[in-house]
Amino acid sequence: MALWHLTSEYVTSLLLWRTGPAAFRVMQYDEPTEVLTNADYFLFDQKYEAVLRQLEGQLDFGPVTVTDGMRHFAWDHYLEVRIHRAIEANAIWNPGSLGLDIYRFGEQYLFVSEALKTEFEKVHPNGLHFSAGLSEFA
Secondary structure, eight states: OOOEEEEESSOOOOEEEEEETTEEEEEEOOOOOSEEEETTEEEEEGGGHHHHHTTBTTEEEEEEEEEETTTTEEEEEEEEEEEOOBOOHHHHTOOOOOSSOEEEETTTEEEEOHHHHHHHHHHOTTTEEEEETTTTOO
């Protein structure tokens, strides 16, 4: 079984700039989504914290604050996730594991196992988008 590429259910052009170890500033505004990925960060909505806690040893995470000085607001509902394991393209189609697994592909893509996909969907069935393997990379 192939791994699943994990993204937000909705596309956003929201871009953040890191201003400190647990702080980001909005550089380009758009609506926030449940997961934000970029070459510099992986941010998950805090509602997924219980799922992330099951991945001990595969990742580290902590709360972050996102501020927007132009619109005068701050979001405190994100967790920054640092994923320890990377995966190569050829291993995405046959990862060899049936447990709860998460990998980064390159610097801004997330891949999860079928079991982990199921755990995320228990939290919010339509909050995240999953595509099989590299099917959306063509």
